[in-house]
Amino acid sequence: MRITCPYCGTRDLREFSYRGAASDLERPDAEAPPEEWHAYLHLRDNPAGVTRDLWYHEMGCASWLVVTRNTVTHEILACDLARDVALKAREAKR
Structure with a gap:
């Protein structure tokens, strides 16, 4: 599998580490129940x-x-910077 980094271009999977679901970017507020x-x-x-x-x-x-x-299928459909995804999610909550 090859991943296209927005900065470095297409690279082999071995350059990357899997860290979990992207939903982790949607952290609850500190005062959440x-x-x-x-x-x-x-x-x-x-x-x-x-x-x-x-x-x-x-x-x-x-x-x-x-x-x-x-x-x-192991097909890569998109690759975005996590900071941009998190920013869009925060803006959508407003």
């Missing part, structure tokens, strides 16, 4: 199909990326 924190910390989906995951470009530019991919 315990139920929200429980869901955030412990409840995870494991879908077959399209997912959005956090990847770290460990052997490259050291960027955090959100990779949209199909877990069945």
